[in-house]
Amino acid sequence: MRAVRIWDLPTRLFHWLLAASVVGLIATGQVGGNAMVWHFRLGHVVLALLAFRLVWGLVGGRWSRFSSFLYPPRVTLAYLRGDGAVATRPGHSPLGALSVFALLALLTLQVASGLLSDDEIAFAGPLTSLVSGATVSQATRFHKDIGQLVLIALVALHVAAILFYLWRRKDNLVKPMLLGDKPLAQPVPASRDDVLSRLLAVVVFAACSGLAAWVSLLGA
Numbered sequence: 001m002r003a004v005r006i007w008d009l010p011t012r013l014f015h016w017l018l019a020a021s022v023v024g025l026i027a028t029g030q031v032g033g034n035a036m037v038w039h040f041r042l043g044h045v046v047l048a049l050l051a052f053r054l055v056w057g058l059v060g061g062r063w064s065r066f067s068s069f070l071y072p073p074r075v076t077l078a079y080l081r082g083d084g085a086v087a088t089r090p091g092h093s094p095l096g097a098l099s100v101f102a103l104l105a106l107l108t109l110q111v112a113s114g115l116l117s118d119d120e121i122a123f124a125g126p127l128t129s130l131v132s133g134a135t136v137s138q139a140t141r142f143h144k145d146i147g148q149l150v151l152i153a154l155v156a157l158h159v160a161a162i163l164f165y166l167w168r169r170k171d172n173l174v175k176p177m178l179l180g181d182k183p184l185a186q187p188v189p190a191s192r193d194d195v196l197s198r199l200l201a202v203v204v205f206a207a208c209s210g211l212a213a214w215v216s217l218l219g220a
Contacts, residue, residue, distance in 0.1 A: 003181040006090055008061035008193035010201035014053055015177055021046050022107070022155065029148060036123045043114045044212045050108055051208035056201065061191025063091035071097055090188050096173075099161065103154055110151060113143035115215065126218040 007015075021042050028039035057066040069092040071079075076094040092100055116131060116139035118124040128136050165171045176182040180193065 001183040001185055002187070004090065004184050004188055005061075005180050005190040005193050006063045006176055006182045007180050008064060008191045008201075009180065009198055010052075010056060010205075011060060011064040011191075012177055012180060014049055014056065018046065018049050018053075018107075021049065022151070026148070026152060026155075029144075036119075040114075040123065040125075040216075043111055044216050046107060047111050047115075047215065048205070048209045048212035050104065050111065051211055052201075052205045053104065055204050055208070059200070059204075061193055061197065062189055063191050068092075069094075069097035069100070090182060090184055095161070099154070099158055103158065106147065106151055106154060110143060110147045113139040113147055116140075117143045126216055130218070 024042045025039060025046065028035040028042065056064060059065075062068060069089075071094040076098070079094040115125040115127040116136055118128050118136050118140055125139075131139075162173050165173050
């Protein structure tokens with residue numbers, strides 16, 4: 001067994017910042033009132049993080065790139081049947097990949113609908129003035145009801161899957177996402193995680209933060 005860098009530092013920071021932001025969004029959404037100020041702020045943080053992950057999925061470390069965990073249906077089916085060769089993938093497994101894509105897609109929908117939502121009391125998304133009242137109403141309903149419930153369900157399934165892997169397969173998925181390295185028996189290419197790649201990540205995230213800030217000002 002040898003330690004191989006699977007998750008680069010930018011991917012790890014993205015993961016934990018997104019997790020903290022999502023928890024904060026769910027909590028502030030449930031509390032309401034003045035907490036909605038932070039709900040909106042965290043929403044724009046998630047927008048910046050999602051934009052970053054989209055770019056980093058193309059130029060980031062080897063195992064963080066979408067191309068490393070875009071599996072054809074036959075591979076996913078083989079994994080579900082217990083194919084050992086597929087089960088030992090160093091990055092996201094086929095089932096883990098589906099979870100990642102589902103969470104990213106739903107969070108994108110939640111952020112988009114949040115930008116178009118209006119509680120008709122004190123808070124309105126920055127894009128509400130750009131669409132019809134009917135669209136605002138539909139977006140608000142999705143954001144507060146369906147989207148929120150599905151997001152909570154996906155987060156719960158994500159946590160349950162981590163616990164399942166730890167209990168049944170003795171595979172700690174959290175530790176590599178904290179430290180970056182994963183002990184592997186077979187040699188595999190490591191993800192690039194040097195000073196230059198981290199500087200690139202800083203530049204990308206700065207640009208994505210600027211995009212999120214610009215979106216937040218559209219309704220001002």
